[in-house]
Amino acid sequence: TKTGELKYMLKKFICCKKGFIGCSDSYKDSKVVIIGAPMDLTVSFRPGARMGPSKIREVSYGLEEFSMYSMDSLNNKSYYDAGDLELPLGNVIESMKTIKEASNCILENGKIPFFIGGEHLISLPVIEAVSQKYKDLVVIHFDAHADLRKDFMGEKYSHATVMRRVAELIGGKNIYQFGIRSSTEDELHYARENTNFYPFSFMGHIKEVFKELKQKPIYVSLDIDVVDPAYAPGTGTPEPGGCTAAEILEVTLLLGDLNIVGMDLVEVSPMFDLSERTSLLAAKVIREMLIRMG
Amino acid sequence: TKTGELKYMLKKFICCKKGFIGCSDSYKDSKVVIIGAPMDLTVSFRPGARMGPSKIREVSYGLEEFSMYSMDSLNNKSYYDAGDLELPLGNVIESMKTIKEASNCILENGKIPFFIGGEHLISLPVIEAVSQKYKDLVVIHFDAHADLRKDFMGEKYSHATVMRRVAELIGGKNIYQFGIRSSTEDELHYARENTNFYPFSFMGHIKEVFKELKQKPIYVSLDIDVVDPAYAPGTGTPEPGGCTAAEILEVTLLLGDLNIVGMDLVEVSPMFDLSERTSLLAAKVIREMLIRMG
Amino acid sequence: TKTGELKYMLKKFICCKKGFIGCSDSYKDSKVVIIGAPMDLTVSFRPGARMGPSKIREVSYGLEEFSMYSMDSLNNKSYYDAGDLELPLGNVIESMKTIKEASNCILENGKIPFFIGGEHLISLPVIEAVSQKYKDLVVIHFDAHADLRKDFMGEKYSHATVMRRVAELIGGKNIYQFGIRSSTEDELHYARENTNFYPFSFMGHIKEVFKELKQKPIYVSLDIDVVDPAYAPGTGTPEPGGCTAAEILEVTLLLGDLNIVGMDLVEVSPMFDLSERTSLLAAKVIREMLIRMG
Amino acid sequence: TKTGELKYMLKKFICCKKGFIGCSDSYKDSKVVIIGAPMDLTVSFRPGARMGPSKIREVSYGLEEFSMYSMDSLNNKSYYDAGDLELPLGNVIESMKTIKEASNCILENGKIPFFIGGEHLISLPVIEAVSQKYKDLVVIHFDAHADLRKDFMGEKYSHATVMRRVAELIGGKNIYQFGIRSSTEDELHYARENTNFYPFSFMGHIKEVFKELKQKPIYVSLDIDVVDPAYAPGTGTPEPGGCTAAEILEVTLLLGDLNIVGMDLVEVSPMFDLSERTSLLAAKVIREMLIRMG
Amino acid sequence: TKTGELKYMLKKFICCKKGFIGCSDSYKDSKVVIIGAPMDLTVSFRPGARMGPSKIREVSYGLEEFSMYSMDSLNNKSYYDAGDLELPLGNVIESMKTIKEASNCILENGKIPFFIGGEHLISLPVIEAVSQKYKDLVVIHFDAHADLRKDFMGEKYSHATVMRRVAELIGGKNIYQFGIRSSTEDELHYARENTNFYPFSFMGHIKEVFKELKQKPIYVSLDIDVVDPAYAPGTGTPEPGGCTAAEILEVTLLLGDLNIVGMDLVEVSPMFDLSERTSLLAAKVIREMLIRMG
Amino acid sequence: TKTGELKYMLKKFICCKKGFIGCSDSYKDSKVVIIGAPMDLTVSFRPGARMGPSKIREVSYGLEEFSMYSMDSLNNKSYYDAGDLELPLGNVIESMKTIKEASNCILENGKIPFFIGGEHLISLPVIEAVSQKYKDLVVIHFDAHADLRKDFMGEKYSHATVMRRVAELIGGKNIYQFGIRSSTEDELHYARENTNFYPFSFMGHIKEVFKELKQKPIYVSLDIDVVDPAYAPGTGTPEPGGCTAAEILEVTLLLGDLNIVGMDLVEVSPMFDLSERTSLLAAKVIREMLIRMG
Numbered sequence A, B, C, D, E, F: 001t002k003t004g005e006l007k008y009m010l011k012k013f014i015c016c017k018k019g020f021i022g023c024s025d026s027y028k029d030s031k032v033v034i035i036g037a038p039m040d041l042t043v044s045f046r047p048g049a050r051m052g053p054s055k056i057r058e059v060s061y062g063l064e065e066f067s068m069y070s071m072d073s074l075n076n077k078s079y080y081d082a083g084d085l086e087l088p089l090g091n092v093i094e095s096m097k098t099i100k101e102a103s104n105c106i107l108e109n110g111k112i113p114f115f116i117g118g119e120h121l122i123s124l125p126v127i128e129a130v131s132q133k134y135k136d137l138v139v140i141h142f143d144a145h146a147d148l149r150k151d152f153m154g155e156k157y158s159h160a161t162v163m164r165r166v167a168e169l170i171g172g173k174n175i176y177q178f179g180i181r182s183s184t185e186d187e188l189h190y191a192r193e194n195t196n197f198y199p200f201s202f203m204g205h206i207k208e209v210f211k212e213l214k215q216k217p218i219y220v221s222l223d224i225d226v227v228d229p230a231y232a233p234g235t236g237t238p239e240p241g242g243c244t245a246a247e248i249l250e251v252t253l254l255l256g257d258l259n260i261v262g263m264d265l266v267e268v269s270p271m272f273d274l275s276e277r278t279s280l281l282a283a284k285v286i287r288e289m290l291i292r293m294g
């Protein structure tokens, strides 16, 4: 119709910035599905991670689609940005249920889920879903904190207990923890006895460790606070003494050799990120991972 | 002992700023008990109200103890600041249970509870406790929002449903709502049929309404967003078009004629309050109310 | 297909927040078209208005779709949000050309354009397009500044000259200026001799003036700095001494009686708006106008 | 010389923004002398007023030189901006001595001093100097605080004692205090017995009071916190409940009928003024006063 | 009594966050005494260090009590947090006198003083007191600035002269300065001739130097600006080019071998620390030092 | 005259902070001329660089005039700060014309131009002028971005195309690019074939490269975003993964061996620089370069 044509004309002037930069319009043809989980119910120090997914998408347009790191472009990849999950405010159990159902849906469609948090607890239902599909799943966990508490203030489900719950699910020996520099004494004992634990500076170990993991299905859970607050101030529980932005970007190159079947990037909290460099770093990490996974 | 004396000497140099300005060291002899409820689990737009109680206490030292409004001083009053409740992060039901138990404790001791939020949902357990002690309790509700939803995103307990739950508890006819300028159509119908509803500009009505309430036990629930965001920007769901700071201070004078048996001031969110004027206004309102109630 | 079904399942969890709250998916069936013009090239004091459209959309979800002011809801209206125009950075002439072409496209489709700025200069190409369709067009201009300079630093096209250019186009007698409290001496003389000029406090005049305009096609150009910086700090050239948020909301009710054939809201600059109340006020004004126009 | 000429050529491209907007290059021919006193040593709640003078000058270029309020322009006036005094950090007595000497210098030259603070204590040495020249000096004091303490934390010289010191100097009956809404009980008693005291809302009284003062030499001391924190958040001890920006601008018109022989504007603290509207309001007040005094 | 019991019940719900995390209730049994000196009178560039002590305490609850760095916990240590000194605003001499008296009191009680600034000048009275008790005291000074001026703007006592005064007190040869990267030419000459001077990058020297100091009583004075502004932006005179957060944490391990008899951490200025990472780093350094010293 | 003398007396109290710290009053006798180009018309992600020059001057007073890096002082150098160019808002072509004319004027006077941006496009007219004087000019370019696009959104002149334009002017072989970590695929191909390209970490290469350049006239163009956003957050298009502040300061030492005939430092955007450390780093780099060049 005439109106249809005119509408098409209007579109010609429009700059469309919906979803992560370079994302495909077609869910069906995409290999990776980005999805936001804007939950920050159990964050202990400073809330605000719920605003992470939308801010990361927004600033992604400040980057190029081409990466000088990997010499490849998002334009050669196919991924869909599904937007944010609608999570009931104040209800942790129901929120996790929704996250798991969405994960199952993506996995059943034969696609790789890439969750953007939100707080770290969102990883648990995603890993539950992924581990049901991939029986010998390995979780690679980057974080300043061990997240291995038995419970937190009486609560079983918390961003401080999430890796303990994952350990109960897939076994501590299938968890590789990098960059941890804060824990309780109990968590430290648990880590030493149960998980593969690479605390503090980890760049020296990572290549060798990754070699052993090449045959395994891998889930990557990246808490942005593994990076030093100088490079990633916008997070709920910043912990001075972490790695640099350049180092976490180098990590993405090393992850490229692995068989990644799911990923999340969590705990970006835009309110403490006036310069937006935390969101930009997160977006750049996601760009690199999409080029490897897409 | 010698050490005791020396310790005493150290104290002489110290400026003690614990608790709300002018608060008593003695719980036993106090008439009003201030208590913080740092919960912000169901806040819909922007979290951060959990930091309200500690910020309001901090800035209270920027005020005088003497009030030119009431020509009286906090020094002539007796109130205790119990600090903040320890609430389990992510667990709404358990948090409300703790708030109710603390309220009961204060009431059983024959004291008046003065809660500082946190989000508006904290009012529900306090009003539950107060209404069990005072059978014909009237709730005076200042807010930009009706807070009368049946549920919010499927959740029964939310800062958007709190007054509906209160209405179910004490009857809508015992609720007086002032300053409401935002609601759903359903909430508006409910308010018109059930509560005493004074939307938008309310200063013209308030004197007459208060006259009728002089014989009743009164609970005051003051959502800081009833004030215009120009005067109170630091809140989770700011709604342009509210009253001025001077008007809400005038309200405190009018409340002085009533028999107030409990109160809360909620939804102060310091992260959006660079100039600290929202916290200062809250502290000033609390000072005036303590002078009336203490 | 199976994949199609599964995609449908994923959608069920998603909370879609694209475009202004409540906007329709159908351009064809919509009466009003919202469109962003993210240009801030000629802003004289502080840049940043380019971020206005996306921020206003984002915060619009902090409002209800139902309005207690007009007792009606966005749900009963039909408007389309076309997104932001793609404007060449640094090129004023080309940007204005794109804005005019987009305006023409909307007008030719029989729809009402509602532009969100961006700086005030964007109004010129929109008014050019609208005035070509409606020969006796009247422009109602709300602003702290007269915007009537002959040129600014040698430039003909500027946010400080926009109403002079409009006057040259449709005649000063068809321009009604409200709230002006800053001008050069030349601008003041020009205004007094050419336009309908209601400087400073204008609420007392507006009803009577609007009565005369009921038969005319009206374009409304609202520079957010007409509101006092206390209520609208997030703007490029704040000018203390303006109207309140409540007053500008009352203006939207009065505008409801007129035949509005185009509108813009300009100069919202989110970087100076930590509490987001400027964007929220803009979104609320837009909500009210959509209810009247939609 | 050739170089001289070329230098002149360079100047042609330069936009000179030194000193307050529109200030004269000639000290000799100027009637009013603006001078900054960047001291914030005794500020009790939040420091930062030292940055007031330079910020106010900077934002003054965001205003027009012409005023629609007074229908006159800074271009028709002659005032010199001497820059900021160099004050020894940490030394109150020495700082006050420097301020007094600079005041004397300006007065001996037959010019009117216009000080920009800095904290309110800077008014004392200026008033000392002015009162030595004008024997029956009257001080008009706008402030949220009485500033009438006998001492503050043991200190005689403080921004909380400044008007008590002035009262000891020129007699309380020569002080007119407007807008006070915070004091100790002692200060209030002192004010009632000694000064002309117009607390809280003062616009209703001011015209009549000013009538009596037409024959007197007047010094105006304007603490920006007399304005409500909504309009002037950038100050050290904000006190909710003050006047509006429009009201303080109206005050400048009324002051135009008086014989002003000295003035200060104090307590602007840019760090709490993200939107810069406090500095802009201060600059606008100064513009209006310069038009009246210049 | 009944009331006493009920009060006890209330306490059960309360989360007590007074003082630095993990501090003891008993002054008598504590080994280290934390005390705040909220003075910022002589800060040259940007004030605000007075808010350092309270902010550092507040954010300390964002850390764990257990340290993975030292494999020990604050729970095994005993230290008391005395709160902040009450210092007369604007009076440097009186403030230093109070700080010295408080230091003497702590030392006479056989305890180790740990001062939190405030500006660097506060170190002088503490070192005076400590050096009277320990005759061969060595001061280890971490700073971006030499702080060795003879006077500053005519003032003998200033944060820019503090180490010169200390040198006059205990001899320059007993001062070890690390990380200095800013000085006047005079200061540099003075340092080279008088103190042990390790400018710029110092990690390579520190182990060896510390070996020589094992037999000595040591006072540590840590100006947070020794750390690069990327890691510690919240300070009054940031100087780009400093050490990392990880390096200053490593320093705390090395200090563990020394006999520390007093310490201060100064110049944290929260107003320039939106992300709170400067305060968090300060709190983490204090945690590590308490574990070594407690 | 008497008045003249008194004026002199006033000056004695004044602290003059006009221009960059230590700048000379005499254009004629100066070797280097600092000049601000406050243009930010083509900045793609976040505007605000126009405020760079005035902020950098302001914070320069937070540094010492003496440099411990170069063991020399600004006091021994002679440079003039001409202030900011007056550029027509919104007109790129006219702005570049003004910049070129000012550059010519400085060069014709036998002085070295040192431009402070503003956005990177300002380098083009300066380099045009300098390359006309020095025929075999070499440009050393530090940046996170290649700035080698053929055009940007259809525009030939943009901060994203500036080095492509420079290459067309002086030949790509005369351009040395350091630190680039973001480009399109086309830019990368262009760089590899045309310019001397040292992407990512460059400290290892720089000494050797500079050796070859000792005989050449050198223009240095330093985009502050070459430094990691942790150290320089205040910029328009931050790109995580850059060099440290210490490294860029080391670069200034290495540049000291070259024959620098012109320089610019661009893209400092103060609005995203709450802690002011980006401006401080820029000022420190300028101090070091002035010591080398002056």
Ligand SMILES: [Mn+2]
Pocket: A120, A143, A145, A147, A159, A223
């Ligand atoms: Mn985690």
Ligand SMILES: [Mn+2]
Pocket: A143, A144, A145, A223, A225, A226, A237, A267
């Ligand atoms: Mn973590």
Ligand SMILES: [Mn+2]
Pocket: B120, B143, B145, B147, B159, B223, B267
């Ligand atoms: Mn509410």
Ligand SMILES: [Mn+2]
Pocket: B143, B144, B145, B223, B225, B226, B237, B267
């Ligand atoms: Mn509300």
Ligand SMILES: [Mn+2]
Pocket: C120, C143, C145, C147, C159, C223, C267
């Ligand atoms: Mn305008």
Ligand SMILES: [Mn+2]
Pocket: C143, C144, C145, C223, C225, C226, C237, C267
């Ligand atoms: Mn305007």
Ligand SMILES: [Mn+2]
Pocket: D120, D143, D145, D147, D159, D223
């Ligand atoms: Mn005052």
Ligand SMILES: [Mn+2]
Pocket: D143, D144, D145, D223, D225, D226, D237, D267
């Ligand atoms: Mn005051």
Ligand SMILES: [Mn+2]
Pocket: E120, E143, E145, E147, E159, E223
């Ligand atoms: Mn120091």
Ligand SMILES: [Mn+2]
Pocket: E143, E144, E145, E223, E225, E226, E237, E267
């Ligand atoms: Mn220092």
Ligand SMILES: [Mn+2]
Pocket: F120, F143, F145, F147, F159, F223, F267
């Ligand atoms: Mn560049």
Ligand SMILES: [Mn+2]
Pocket: F143, F144, F145, F223, F225, F226, F237, F267
């Ligand atoms: Mn760049």
